[in-house]
Amino acid sequence: MxxxxxxxxxxxxxxxxxxxxxxxxxxxxxxxxxxxxxxxxxxxxxxxxxxxxxxxxxxxxxxxxxxxxxxxxxxxxxxxxxxxxxxxxxxxxxxxxxxxxxxxxxxxxxxxxxxxxxxxxxxxxxxxxxxxxxxxxxxxxxxxxxxxxxxxxxxxxxxxxxxxxxxxxxxxxxxxxxxxxxxxxxxxxxxxxxxxxxxxxxxxxxxxxxxxxxxxxxxxxxxxxxxxxxIGMIEADDGLTSVGIPARANKSSWVRAPRGGVTHRHRKSGDVVHKGDLLGTVGGLFGEEAMDMVSPIDGIVIGHATLPVVNQGDALFHIAEVANLEHAGDRIGTITEAILASQPKGPAQPLLDEDEVI
Missing domain, CATH: 3.40.630.10 (Zn peptidases)
Known part of the structure; x- marks a missing residue:
């Protein structure tokens, strides 16, 4: 510093x-x-x-x-x-x-x-x-x-x-x-x-x-x-011995509504998901012709839409692709251990703000 x-x-x-x-x-x-x-x-x-x-x-x-x-x-x-x-x-x-x-x-x-x-x-x-x-x-x-x-x-x-x-x-x-x-x-x-x-x-x-x-x-x-x-600005236990390993990612995917209508979420932000897991459904005004939305990757849901009324193509779930999912939330002893246990794979991808997702 x-x-x-x-x-x-x-x-x-x-x-x-x-x-x-x-x-x-x-x-x-x-x-x-x-x-x-x-x-x-x-x-x-x-x-x-x-x-x-x-x-x-x-x-x-x-x-x-x-x-x-x-x-x-x-x-x-x-x-x-x-x-x-x-x-x-x-x-x-x-x-x-x-x-x-x-x-x-x-x-x-x-x-x-x-x-x-x-x-x-x-x-x-x-x-x-x-x-x-x-x-x-x-x-x-x-x-x-x-x-x-x-x-x-x-x-x-x-x-x-x-x-x-x-x-x-x-x-x-x-x-x-x-x-x-x-x-x-x-x-x-x-x-x-x-x-x-x-x-x-x-x-x-x-x-x-x-x-x-x-x-x-x-x-x-x-x-x-x-x-x-x-960084030494306050005298306090920095809490590093009790922090879970943060999940690390450099890629993410948006899951969009396959049709217009009303959604019912089965997953929310913070949930760990695997490829093919059901995220939610979207059907018509009477619930007819409901269509499933599934996760395209293994990862963690880091964002979701809160408004159930959607148009076809609306971005509803944001999923971060996470390596070593099994370590997420584990307790760590040092920052070095956490870094080694949570390295993301591959080059980082650009991340858009939610209002820029089209």
Whole structure:
């Protein structure tokens, strides 16, 4: 870790100086709204009493993906700067425009997570991306970015990382989500930008848009806490002796509705499935001419549609292809054991966001 970006004596963002062992809330101007009011990026900076790395935890880059906001609220109440080595920047609603409007996008209809690095004189999305880059990403040596599935979909908590990065694998193992997925970086995404600046990012996908759920929140809070412990920012048992082996994958498949109608699920996110296992059925309005949907691969269901009314071709189940299924959930003694027991096979495939699946 690069500890040079954090200073035990002071930590400054713009004209705000945060003393060691203290917390400060910041509202950084981004752009001017229609009514003339300033739109701002809200941050909480917890600056540790001892020197250490600076990291950020962000949520609602897509404005309707709010489960990360609940995770950050709990972290804000539990991280004590007097017991912290380094600095934690919390950003509970990066896309405040979409957050308030209950929508994924910004008012300029752009996706913030395809707008990095942005610019001060560009579109609204570009201005916000550039503000987050200058005030958060460039000050940190690690980021944890929290997302959820699209509307009417649910994602099993899973950490997504850039493929071929041993350090990110180590951090993802420490996080301890049920599944780790390695995939190439997307153009214009925060992860691609941060990687270019040597700031690795763990991306947590968990839950459903516009909803909180206890499993996602608990896994998110405990995962971030374990990462902080793993890199030496807090004094705590990092929990590695009690974490099950996360399933690792670099390939996945979507199962689509073979006809339009009403679905009845037999499987849900988190279920282990084998090729040919029944996932659900879809029939007509009276249940007539029901058709089965079966798993095309061995793996774990990492996402499913929550709306039973479907059109033919709708993507209903997302299955990660997992090697060594028999080890999933086993207890481990060290991260090294977990990595060796869960290596995925073959090259990583691109992974689309749920709203991009066609």
């Amino acid at each position: 690069d500890e040079g970006r954090s200073n035990a004596e002071a930590f400054a963002i713009q004209d705000i100086v945060i003393a060691p062992g203290t917390t400060a809330d910041l509202a950084i101007p981004v752009s001017q709204q229609v009514g003339g009011f300033s739109a701002k990026l809200s941050l909480r900076v917890l600056h540790g009493k001892e020197p250490g790395p600076a990291i950020f935890v962000s949520a609602a880059v897509h404005g309707d993906e709010i489960v990360g906001t609940a995770i950050i609220q709990q972290l804000a109440q539990t991280i004590d700067p007097l017991r912290l080595a380094g600095t934690v920047i919390l950003a509970p609603a990066v896309n405040i425009f979409g957050f308030l409007a209950h929508t994924r996008y910004l008012p300029d209809r752009r996706d913030l997570n395809r707008s990095f690095p942005g610019s001060k004189r560009g579109s609204l999305a570009a201005q916000l991306a550039n503000c987050f880059l200058e005030n958060v990403i460039e000050r940190c040596s690690l980021g944890i970015d929290i997302h959820s599935a699209a509307v009417h979909r649910y994602n099993l908590p899973q950490v997504r990382i850039a493929s071929g990065d041993p350090y990110l694998v180590e951090l993802a193992m420490a996080f301890g989500a049920p599944v780790i997925i390695e995939s190439p970086l997307r153009d214009g995404s925060m992860r691609e930008l941060a990687a270019e600046r040597d700031t690795p990012i763990l991306l947590l996908e968990a839950g459903e848009a516009l909803r909180f759920d206890r499993l996602s929140i608990d896994i998110g809070v405990s995962g971030v806490t374990r990462v902080l412990a793993h």
